[in-house]
């Protein structure tokens with residue numbers, strides 16, 4: 001289970017909305033200390049994006065991995081916006097930032113312009129066989145406080 005505060009969720013929606021401007025996808029990463037499951041930071045990567053996808057800048061990513069390692073932190077989940085319905089595209093399936101069993105991916109519909117909530121989000125967890133399992137409820141994997 002990942003523990004996330006309402007404050008982090010609100011910040012995440014703000015990032016997705018502001019960057020996406022109702023016209024482009026955006027992505028953020030939830031991070032926290034590597035030795036527990038508490039999310040205390042929203043990272044907004046340098047990325048390009050369009051209405052139908054996003055690309056994180058390679059150099060930013062390399063530096064991000066280095067800084068995570070140095071500060072003993074890890075990525076708990078990736079969260080990105082879609083133009084309309086929330087689902088995992090083939091690209092989303094194939095290119096998560098972390099491809100480790102149990103990793104959580106969240107997709108927010110309508111460029112995150114709706115209510116700050118995970119009720120209409122797509123939430124999935126990476127299985128050991130490399131396939132994504134969609135979870136019916138956010139509370140299956142998240143503790144919102």
Ligand SMILES: [Zn+2]
Nearest residue numbers: 019020026027
């Ligand atoms: Zn963005």
